[in-house]
Amino acid sequence: MKQIYVIEHLEKEVYPWCLMEYNSISKIVGQSNLWFTNIKQNSKAVRELKKYGKVIEKSVKDLDLKNSCVLDPEAKQTLVPKSAKKFKYFIFGGILGDYPPKKRTKKELTKFVKGKERNLGKKQFSTDNAVFVVHEITRGKALNKMEFKNKLIIKINNIESVILPYYYPIVNGKPRISKELLALIKC
Ligand SMILES: C[S@@+](CC[C@H](N)C(=O)[O-])C[C@H]1O[C@@H](n2cnc3c(N)ncnc32)[C@H](O)[C@@H]1O
Known part of the structure; x- marks a missing residue:
């Protein structure tokens, strides 16, 4: 079964940071398996987003998708490979x-979508890393078999650094974060 990854855009604009994450998601799951919902058609980002996946003006809350799973840190159950294979x-x-x-996923998304809800543990991933982890789970790798790093400290110069207080999957020995994002943080 072809599985579709739906990103319900919930920020006021499609900021450069969002675009980088959405590009990263497209590389993980492939353009034909990715939908962006709740995107204003007059948004400047539409042309760019169309390169990454299908762009839909409606909110996912109005699409009535069957056999869906919302990824929410506040969900009671954790996503496991067996059930992950069955969600569309x-x-x-x-x-x-x-x-x-701020529990925005629960307040602004899960509450309004029929279907199941699952967590990836209690720690917060960026949206692209959450997609990465779900994609791994659908391929049979359980969450407790993956490696993670909690919090990244990015050195800007000899004096300043930025702390990213999120949870990062380890890929090839390094926390998964894109070069573009690192450049944006450092500039
Ligand atoms: C940066 S997170 C935002 C989470 C937001 N701060 C909240 O409290 O709901 C972006 C998205 O990645 C997914 N996500 C991140 N961490 C997750 C986790 N531990 N479990 C399930 N989904 C997660 C959710 O779909 C979430 O809406």
Whole structure:
């Protein structure tokens, strides 16, 4: 079964940071398996987003998708490989990280979508890393078999650094974060 990853955009604009994450998601799951919902058609980002996946003006809340699973840190159950293989749609909040988390996924998404809800543990991933983890789970790798790093400290110069208080999957020995994002943080 073809599985579709749906990103419900919930920020006011499609900021450069969002675009980088959405590009990263497209590379993980492939353009034909990715939908962006709740995107204003007059948004400047539409042309760019169309390169990454299908762009839909309606909210996912109005699409009535069958056999769907919302990924929400507040969900009671954790996503496991056996059930992950059976879902047709995985729905994520296109929400930028906030610390401490404001439970926006629950308040702005899960509440309004029929279907199941699952967590990836209690720690907060960026949307693209949450997609990465779900994609791994659908391929049979359980969450407790993956490696993670909590919090990244990015050195800007000899004096300043930025703390990213999120949870990062380890890929090839390194926390998964795109070069573009690192460049944006450092500039
Ligand atoms: C940066 S997170 C935003 C989370 C937001 N601060 C909150 O408290 O709901 C963006 C999206 O990634 C997914 N996500 C991140 N961490 C998750 C986790 N531990 N479990 C399930 N989904 C997660 C959710 O779909 C979430 O909407």
